[in-house]
Amino acid sequence: MPQNALKDLWENYHHNVEIFYDYIKINKELRDLDLKKNLEAKVILCEKAEELLLEPNPINAFRFLQDYHNQWREIGPVPPESKNEIWERFREATSQINKRHHEYFEKQKDEQRKNLEAKMTLCQEVEAINQLEIKNFREFDEKADKVVAVQKMWRTIGFAPKKQNNKVYQRFRDACDAFFEKKRSFYADNKETQQNNLQKKIELCVQAEALQESTDWKAASDALIKLQKEWKEIGPVPRKQSEKSWKRFRKACDHFFERKAAHFSQLDTSYEDNLKAKTAVIEELENFEPGPDVQAAFERLKELQRKWTEIGFVPFGMKDEITNRYRNALNREFDKLKIGDEDKSILKYRNKLDNLRANPKSSRKIRNEREKFFTRIKQLESDIVLWENNIGFFTKSPNADTMIREVREKIENARKMIKMLEEKVKMIDQSGLDE
Numbered sequence: 001m002p003q004n005a006l007k008d009l010w011e012n013y014h015h016n017v018e019i020f021y022d023y024i025k026i027n028k029e030l031r032d033l034d035l036k037k038n039l040e041a042k043v044i045l046c047e048k049a050e051e052l053l054l055e056p057n058p059i060n061a062f063r064f065l066q067d068y069h070n071q072w073r074e075i076g077p078v079p080p081e082s083k084n085e086i087w088e089r090f091r092e093a094t095s096q097i098n099k100r101h102h103e104y105f106e107k108q109k110d111e112q113r114k115n116l117e118a119k120m121t122l123c124q125e126v127e128a129i130n131q132l133e134i135k136n137f138r139e140f141d142e143k144a145d146k147v148v149a150v151q152k153m154w155r156t157i158g159f160a161p162k163k164q165n166n167k168v169y170q171r172f173r174d175a176c177d178a179f180f181e182k183k184r185s186f187y188a189d190n191k192e193t194q195q196n197n198l199q200k201k202i203e204l205c206v207q208a209e210a211l212q213e214s215t216d217w218k219a220a221s222d223a224l225i226k227l228q229k230e231w232k233e234i235g236p237v238p239r240k241q242s243e244k245s246w247k248r249f250r251k252a253c254d255h256f257f258e259r260k261a262a263h264f265s266q267l268d269t270s271y272e273d274n275l276k277a278k279t280a281v282i283e284e285l286e287n288f289e290p291g292p293d294v295q296a297a298f299e300r301l302k303e304l305q306r307k308w309t310e311i312g313f314v315p316f317g318m319k320d321e322i323t324n325r326y327r328n329a330l331n332r333e334f335d336k337l338k339i340g341d342e343d344k345s346i347l348k349y350r351n352k353l354d355n356l357r358a359n360p361k362s363s364r365k366i367r368n369e370r371e372k373f374f375t376r377i378k379q380l381e382s383d384i385v386l387w388e389n390n391i392g393f394f395t396k397s398p399n400a401d402t403m404i405r406e407v408r409e410k411i412e413n414a415r416k417m418i419k420m421l422e423e424k425v426k427m428i429d430q431s432g433l434d435e
Contacts, residue, residue, distance in 0.1 A: 014077055032079070039078040042086050045071060049093035058097075058104040065097050109161070116160035119168045122150050126175035130182065137190070137236050140183050147179050149386045191238070198237040201245045204230060208252035217260050224253055254364055275314040278322055281307055285329035294337055301333055305350060327352075349424050370428050373421045380414045380421075387411050 001009070045068050055061040078086055129143050160168055187194075204227050214220035231249060236242070281304055290297035314322055353366070387407045 010073060018077060035077060035079045038076045039082055039086065041075045042072065042078060042090065045075075046086065046089045046093065049090060049097070052097055053093065053100075058100045061097050062101040065094060069094070112159055112161045112165075115158050116164055116168060118157050119154065119160055119172065122154050122157075123168065123172045123175055125150055126172065126179060130175060130178050134182075134186070137187075140186060143179070144183060145382060146385070147176060149382060149389070151176060153386065153389065194236055194238050197235045198241050198245065200234050201231065201237060201249065204234075205245065205248045205252065208249055208256075212252045212256045213259075214256065215263075217263070220256060221260065224256060228253065258364070271313055271315045274312045275318055275322065277311045278308060278314060278326065281311070282322070282326050282329055285326070285333055288329075288333050290333070290336060297333075298337055301330065301337075305330070345420055350427060353427060366428055370425060373425050373428075377418050377421050380418050384411050384414050387414075 049065060049068055052061040052064055055064070072090065077083070126147055129147060132143070134140050134143060154172060159165055208224060208227055211220045211223055227249075237245060284304060285301075288297075288301070308326060313319075387410055391404055391407055
C-alpha cells in the first residue's frame with residue numbers, strides 16, 4: 001500500500017475493531033485479557049527493539065527493526081491507559097536505530113570519497129611514469145618496482161563510490177598494463193643485447209672452469225675475483241638462461257675456493273702454539289675488568305679481537321670448543337659495555353667473521369650471507385619508498401599525527417638497519433672471506 005495511506009488505514013481499522021468489540025458486547029473480562037496479551041506482546045517487541053541498539057552492525061539492526069514493525073501492526077489494541085506509553089517506547093527505539101542506520105551510510109559515503117581521491121592520485125603516479133622516456137634495463141627495473149609498490153598500496157585502499165569505482169579501477173589497470181606492455185616491448189627489442197651478454201657470461205664460465213683445478217692459489221684467486229667483478233658488470237641475459245649460466249659460473253668458483261680452503265686448513269702452522277695463544281686471549285677476556293672508561297674498555301676489547309684474528313689454526317679437535325669459549329667470553333664483555341645495539345651487532349659480527357676463517361666452507365657461507373644482506377637492503381629501501389608515499393595519504397585521516405609518527409619511526413629504524421647491513425657487507429669485503 002502507499003506509505004502515506006498506511007497510517008490512516010491502520011488507525012481506522014483499529015478504531016473500528018474497538019467499536020466492533022463494543023457493538024457485539026464481548027465479555028469485558030475476556031476483552032481485558034485480550035488487551036493484556038496484546039500489551040505483553042508489544043512489550044516484548046519493545047525489548048527486542050531496544051536490544052538492537054547493542055547490535056554492532058547498523059544494517060542488520062535496521063532489517064530486524066522492519067520485521068518488528070510488521071509484527072507490531074499484526075498485534076491488536078492494548079489497554080487505553082497503556083496505548084501512548086507503549087507506542088512512545090517503541091518509537092524511541094525505532095528513532096535511534098534509524099539514526100544509526102543513516103549515520104552509517106553517511107560515514108561510508110565520506111570514506112568512499114576519500115578512497116576515490118587516493119586512487120585517483122595512484123592513477124596519476126603510474127600515468128606520470130608512462131610519460132617518461134626510459135632508455136635502459138636498470139631504469140625499467142626501478143620503475144617496475146615502483147609500479148608494483150603502487151599496486152600494493154592500491155590494494156590497501158577500500159572501495160570508491162559505486163558509480164566511480166569500476167571507472168577508476170579501469171583507469172588504474174589501463175595505466176599499469178600500458179607500463180608493463182612498454183617494458184615487454186623494450187625487452188623484446190633488446191633481445192640481441194641480452195644474447196651478447198649471455199655469450200660474454202658463457203666465456204667467463206669457460207675461464208672459471210679452466211681455473212677451478214689450479215694449485216697456483218694466489219694467481220687463480222686473483223683471476224677468479226676479477227672474473228666475478230666482470231660478471232657483475234655485464235647486463236641482463238635472457239630470463240631462461242640467467243639461472244643456468246649463474247649456477248655454472250658459481251659452481252666453478254666454489255669448487256676452486258673450497259679446494260683452496262681445504263688445502264690451507266691442512267697446513268702445519270704450529271697448531272699447539274696457536275692453541276696456547278688463543279687460550280691466553282680467552283683468559284684475558286674471562287678476567288677482563290672494563291673499568292669506568294667505557295671507550296677505553298671498548299678499544300681494549302677490539303685489540304683482543306685483533307690479536308685473536310692474527311693467531312692461526314688450532315688442532316681440529318679443539319676448534320669448536322676454543323671458538324665457542326672465545327665467542328661467549330667476548331660477547332659477554334660487549335654486552336656489559338653501555339654502547340649502542342648497532343655497535344654491539346657490528347662487533348659481534350666481526351667476531352663471527354673471525355671465527356669463520358677456520359671453516360673450510362666459510363667462503364660459500366659468507367657469499368650467501370652477503371647476498372642475503374643485499375636482498376634485505378633492497379627490501380628495506382623499497383619499504384621506505386612505500387612508507388614515505390603513504391605519509392601523503394595519512395594527512396587527510398583523523399588520526400594523521402599518530403599514523404605519521406609511527407611510519408616515520410619505521411623509516412628511521414629501517415635506515416638504521418640499512419646502515420648496519422652495509423657496514424657488515426663492507427666487513428665481509430675487507431675480510432676476503434667472500435672470495
